[in-house]
Amino acid sequence: MTTQLGGPAVTRAHPAPDKSSAPRSRDTSTAAQLVKITLLGLVVAIAIWAAFPLVENQAWIGLAILVATTGALLYLYLSPRHIPAKYLAPGTLLLIAFQVFPVLYTASTAFTNYGDGHRGSKQEAIVAIQTASVTQVPGSIEYALSVATTGDPATGPLVFLVTDPATKAVSAGDAHGLKRLDAADVTVTSTGKVTAADGYTVLTAGQASLRSKEITALAVPVEGGAIRSIGLSRAYEGKAGRVYVAGCDCIRDAKTGKAWVADGKTGSFVAGDGDRLAQGWKVNVGFSNFTRVVTDEDISGPFLRTLIWNFVFAIGSTGGTFLLGMFVAVALHSQKVRGRNLYRVLLVLPYAMPAFAMLLVWRDMFNKDFGLINNFFGISVDWLGQPMTARIAVLLVQLWLGYPYMFLVTTGALQAIPSELSEASRIDGAGAWQSFRRIVLPLLMVALTPLLISSFAFNFNNFNAIYLTTEGGPFQPDNPANGATDLLITYTYRLAFGGSGAQYGYAAAISIFIFLIVGTISAIAFRRTRAQEEVYA
CATH class of the missing domain: 1.10.3720.10 (MetI-like)
Structure with missing residues (x-):
């Protein structure tokens, strides 16, 4: 650059650009982009992992919240706009997940009878009452039994693999019911005992004996009764002693005829004499949990x-x-x-x-x-x-x-x-x-x-x-x-x-x-x- 200030021309040279700063800036930008892509990929992976159990349990509201949150995070961090929100979003999400949600869940639980005997729905309570009253009666079908699991042999959920003596069909049963298996997916001995099944791990005699109490307690609900084990290799389809009657919305004892009518306010089946079945269902009880503190003499003092x-x-x-x-x-x-x-x-x-x-x-x-x-x-x-x-x-x-x-x-x-x-x-x-x-x-x-x-x-x-x-x-x-x-x-x-x-x-x-x-x-x-x-x- 040349200037003339009433005297000889003066030439001013611009300082030479620092060429080393450009590569360093590009390296920093590339590293930041890699970190951002990695973290966003981790967020998407966690979201996909969390989506499967939500779909399996048909929790559509939770799935919608998961999709909306993941989409909002991707939009926020892939867009050059909303700079303040990029810093506030992680803390806000953690606040909601670890503070707001637990408080709201606790508050909602306080207005219910949730607890032992009142954990699930009314239908689950009916199934539990009927399966608990199952006994073996003359003519009960007996099955060849193999105990299996879908997880770890020591801790995974138990499954009964049973073979029908008449049709030789193999079914898998758990606390939710019985499911027919394809013959091509199982290996069965001449006595009808299942030795292998796709998707299941058949327990050995030693592994099954360590979980004998769980095996004895497991009842697979079927129409009119449930399948229970006889030892570790046989099972029977028993008949429920107490059955649900839709006409009276009650549980009736087949031997005595005694009936327990459903009480929607307390989530229990109650007989005319005040006798209450232990198994009930979860219902909203309003402020009764709060008023108990004041009105119940055994609690207020x-x-x-x-x-x-x-x-x-x-x-x-x-x-x-x-x-x-x-x-x-x-x-x-x-x-x-x-x-x-x-x-x-x-x-x-x-x-x-x-x-x-x-x-x-x-x-x-x-x-x-x-x-x-x-x-x-x-x-x-x-x-x-x-x-x-x-x-x-x-x-x-x-x-x-x-x-x-x-x-x-x-x-x-x-x-x-x-x-x-x-x-x-x-x-x-x-x-x-x-x-x-x-x-x-x-x-x-x-x-x-x-x-x-x-x-x-x-x-x-x-x-x-x-x-x-x-x-x-x-x-x-x-x-x-x-x-x-x-x-x-x-x-x-x-x-x-x-x-x-x-x-x-x-x-x-x-x-x-x-x-x-x-x-x-x-x-x-x-x-x-x-x-x-x-x-x-």
Whole structure:
């Protein structure tokens, strides 16, 4: 370039382009494209994998959501537009999958009778009742039996391969019914026993014997009865002792004539005398799971006691650990303390150890006969056998496990408070306690209140602390489902997975109660925290 500024011409040369940057940019772009294509291919592969069970179960709504989501992701990341959405989409999907969907599913379950005996549809309940009442009667057809599976021989779903003695036809049967197999796909001995079948793994005698209980329990429903096993090599087609009669919408006992009429409100078959068959079906029960907590005397009393103890435990655990942690942090904050770093390391040790292991250790330490605490102090206290001492024990364990966390966060907060504030208060004549109460503590509370709220929410649902220490006990003889140290979360767990029978609908309703309680308290506390921040800002 040449310019003339009233003097000799000046030639300015443009800087030579950096030729090395172009290949590097192309390499980066190519690598990014490969990564994007790989990730999108993985998304499509997962979608195809998930589509098969949805189609098999005829879950068309779920399939439509899967297709729409996959299509939207492909459009979003293959298009150069919508840059902000590209960053928001992964987090949004994970939020929906792991937060929103579980909450909505729990809420929907709370309005049903879902649980043991009420898991499937009415038709499935009828089939289960009829097959459970099957007995072998004179003239029952007997089949040559081979036990097979469509999966792993030790854990896969069981299938009966039976050969009809009259037609020599081979069928495969499971809990859903009987299916005829093509003769070309099976190998049958002269006695009618199937030794091989396409798509099935025939179990050996040893493999079948290991699953004998499952084989005995399996009933293949057929018209008017079911096929059950006689040992491992024979099966019979029995007749159902209880059959469904469509005219009365009831189950009728063939021997006694007793009838159990379908009750659509409770999802059960109920007789005139109030007798109820164990097998029912899933129905919507409205707010009955919620009202049980208030109206059922056998539930309302234990529930209220558990709720009160739950608050005591959460407040005691949070408050106790905070006070002890703050006291230790303030004591070690002074520059006059020698070896502060060593003390801090030693005090944090409980926090560095696995909590579940420490809970088990503490449980043994509280043992009445050989526990360290009783032996050390020369006493004989049944710590975990009495309601009051068991509650004291779990609070002490929580104090030991939780104070290091509060010590750490309080130490950090103290270091953020300017020392000039305390010095100015002392110049004005304030003592150490007045300076701490009027200056240090309010500033600490502004910084630590959100952590205290989260700690309260955590302790309100601290399942491990109770279940690994006392398992919710001790229990009263008249109420083995609700113990003295049970929190609502352990009580819910026992309802959902206890040996007396799962009540998922009722457990989900209690989970909603827990959510509302913790959410309400947290909202109020955070509002007060904002007010504090405005005062001390």
